[in-house]
Amino acid sequence: MGGADAGVMSRDYRALSIGIVSVVLLIAFEATAVGTAMPVAARELDGVSLYAFAFSGYFTTSLLGMVLAGQWSDRDGPLGSLTAGIAAFATGLLLSGTAGAMWLFIVGRAVQGLGGGLVVVALYVVVGRAYPERLRPSILAAFAAAWVVPSVVGPLAAGAVTEHLGWRWVFVGIPVLVVLPLALALPHIRRRTATREKGAARAPFDRRRLRLAFGISLGAGLLQYAAQDLAWLSLVPAAAGAALLVPAALGLLPRGTFRAARGLPSVVLLRGIAAGSFVAAESFVPLMLVTQRGLSPTLAGFSLAAGGGAWALGSYVQSRPRVEPYRNRLVLLGMLLVAAAIATASSVLIDAVPVWTLAVAWGFGCFGMGLVITSTTVLLLHLSAPEEAGANSAALQISDGLSNVLLLAVGGAAFAALGGGTVSHAATAADGSRPAAFAAVFLPMAAVALVGAWVTTRLRTR
Template identity: 50%
Template sequence: MSSAVIDSSPTAPPSVLSRPYRALSVGMVALVLLLAFEYLAVATAMPVVARLLGGLSLYGLAFSGSMAASVIATVAGGRWSDARGPVAPLWTGVAGFVAGLLIAGFAPTMHVLIIGRFVQGIGGGLFSVALYVLVAQVYPPAMHPRVFSLLAAAWVLPSIVGPAITGAVVEHIGWRWIFLGIPIFVAPAAVMLWRGLAGRATVVPQEGRAEPAPSRAGFGARLAWGGVVAVGAALLQYGSGLGGRGLVLLVAGLAVLAFALPRLLPPGTMRAARGFPTVVLLRGLAAGASFAADVFVPLMLIGERGLSPTQAGLFLTGSALSWSLASWIQGRGRYDRKALLRCGTALLALGIAGTALLVFDAVPILVGLVAWLMAGFGIGLVYPTLSVLTLELSEPGEEGRNSSSLQIGESVFSVVVIAVTGAVFAGLDTAWWVYLACFGLIVAQATLGPLIAGRVQR
């Protein structure tokens, strides 16, 4: 019998919504949902915001600044969570996220809005890492697949209704409420999280225990490398939109990342060393391929197949739903992790390749839709499984650092593949073969997944 069959053990873990965990689970999901909605809403509304504030020349900085802050905060949040427990960085991150929203919402100029986005990035980076450590310390290991399945599902609703709500708010109420409306909903979510944390002990160092000097020095160096990585990613983002003129920036950004990124990731990550290094590499490869495909699929559907923006949005909604379904399935039992990852990464690569065939008019839209659902199902198997493995492969006190590495790898790999394919698209004519070239690069990255998935466990 296949090792991927569900374990028949009679003792099932409690539900993440059972009484002892309900408030905490609801609070975490609500905050992740708001974080996801804000991410998608800003991406939708920013062209209008930049035009109204007279800051189209600073458009890219509104995104790269937030990402740069997030990388630095992810490094700091991982060390802070390991040293002092996840509660303080969690609440600091929530406060920073809200503060950034308020600064951006009341911004009189594009420069002030970018400052708000920077503060948002700090808050989101701290919050995201602390959440992983909180899951490791509060929920039993048998519940981790279901917890991460629930958190992955929190991205589905914003993916479905986010763009439509954002458009209505910008058109009828005003773009500022894209930022100012979220804090209204953060308050009750934070109350639920506070209730769920009440009375729960989280692991913190013993009083008076001095932190070793090498650890402090190592943290300072790691934080500095985080800043260098952020600069490299920003160079990539700027260069990718300039076509041939941005080639120098593109090459410089790639060189900076090639030099600095390995300093932030576990040793052996770039050569797929067994264990946690491969987990980080696989997350970056899979997430980068998935997010880059998300960029090009609607462009192809609208530009090459004549679909309306609404129809293209419904096409993308199907992938979000299949992602959620796969996340739910992987959380319902004890599956063989390597089998899940091999299957998921293979489905992701095949699904993206099948969707790319829609560039040819002879291929029915339905065929592309089935392939896109397959890709969504694949990343839905992979994403939460790698989150679970991160905690399983972490020694006590390493959860924050390892979660930080996982999220940094995901962010930077995504930036690289989106920047490189975006540069190809911007530098060449938008012909059908250009789409195929971009999708070919994305599929090539996704195809590495099944080849290294078996190395995630020692």
């Protein structure tokens, strides 16, 4: 496994490190690029009314993928989960990129989400099994750094591709780029992550947990469908979705999460509130800039370009040893910055407010997210016994994904109810300007972030 002074880029680990960081890099590029291309895709497919569903469909199926990947990796190692996940991720991109209707585009996003859930968990299992403990912080830091360049370049590149070649190329071009890093990493993953001796019995799947994962995914999907339809008959899928989702969430998350019990439950709840409010708001920012302020997709993407660097800076600040005694105050500051950034987005709906205001505000919001998201992981591990760290980490990811789905459903329903589905490219057109629809997304999400600021007072046990 290499000498004591070997690093993540030493001869023993170089190919593995380059391979898995490249996979993270391409996933990060996809995540930042899709948001830029999505407004154009939704308009061309006549599916602006289902705009939020295109995002939440990804998060809905990723919940199932995360739980499945955890058990699959424990049973057979991460190789199978990682390979299947990347295959599903690429298939979903191709489905969306070649879709002729919005419903098929959303199906592609759902397949992609399943793959994303399989990949993200498998990658962390690879880190835990292929690298010694002293190297894990370095490779995890490389994962975080892999998001910086895509956050800056991704929206600009996707905007340029969308304008000159068409939005479909943003989706169909990425799967080809995954092949080389995966081929580089797979032999090393196979060699370094074996979990059992030949002939040893396999660990059984936890069927109850898989049922709960399926229930939470199906329930979230039904709620999202009901939120987009806004008809009386939608109460039927809404009730069915709630009946599936609520008990599943109670079974998968720590007891006391939904009442903000002190300590670990509030840490898990805060992660969901922070991620959900920010993602739900950010998903509508490019559409708002394109349809209400008349920006091109490239310029709309550029408004979010500084976010990756600001996020990384926030993560770096919270990692410094000298700020450790003030972690809870940093988390509170982070949530206040997130709330302020989302609220500022609604002010850009006023023509007199310069568009660059959003870019500045979003940079501060991303800095706040860097403080909060990484700190929740640190706090969770601090509050977890060693034998509970895996299950609690899974709960943190589930809270993240579930909150994204639910708050996107709420935001999408408010957006559709106020005529957001009829927005056009011309912000000045009588039927193209729907500022109230966007305000109905941004202002409630800012309020949710403020609730998260209160939850930060519940992180310490008495």
